[in-house]
Amino acid sequence: MDTQNKNTCKQCGNCCREGGPALHVEDLEIIRSGQGPDLVHIVTLRRGEHAYDQVTNSFAPLKEELLKLKGSQGTWTCTFYSNEAAMCTIYEHRPSECRALNCRAPEELYEVYTHERISRRDLIPQGHPLLELIDEHERQCPAEEIARLATPATTGDAEAAERLAHMVRYDDEIRKLVPEKSGMDPEGMDFFFGRPVRTLLRQFATAVNIEKGGKMVFRKIPKGQ
Incomplete structure (x- = not known):
């Protein structure tokens, strides 16, 4: 398999069906621009609640809160994934974890997985x-x-x-x-x-x-x- 094929998304949708990405500092610009996710598309996982960790493949209490894109229709499938079209509907403005994810080389995602995650206070103005x-x-x-x-x-x-x-x-x-x-x-x-x-x-x-x-x-x- 050549490098180009290795780095090309297969568009199988498996990654998107396993859950929306956590959001990081790098994602603040696309959220604030209005071209990517809005607050209605985001769910807060609070400190202390149990959540699935993709890297360790386990459920554990969160040590700090994190923000994720919601699932759709009662599933973990990312709210922006279209089953009919088999594609991400905000692909050009997708979050950083999605950009880093390569199912053939997951190490790239591991590097950004816990890097500078954002919380509610990064998106809510001070004094609100x-x-x-x-x-x-x-x-x-x-x-x-x-x-x-x-x-x-x-x-x-x-x-x-x-x-x-x-x-x-x-x-x-x-x-x-x-x-x-x-x-x-x-x-x-x-x-x-x-x-x-x-x-x-x-x-x-x-x-x-x-x-x-x-x-x-x-x-x-x-x-x-």
């Missing part, structure tokens, strides 16, 4: 009123505590269940109120507040159910569901 609300959401719904309480809440620990119920309700309400009061697109809430608490609980096979009278209970999700 939502920054205080983001900080309060972090205090009320810390990802580390969600992970710690998920299993106890399903096995009879009333205190854990009560604490989790508070977090679910707070998180649900803030995602509803911010778009109502500000006119922001509800799709942008995953950027401002990360993935919903209900979604994070499903990582630990924990489902949220509402019983008669409005009581919130937590159940283990059977394997395979």
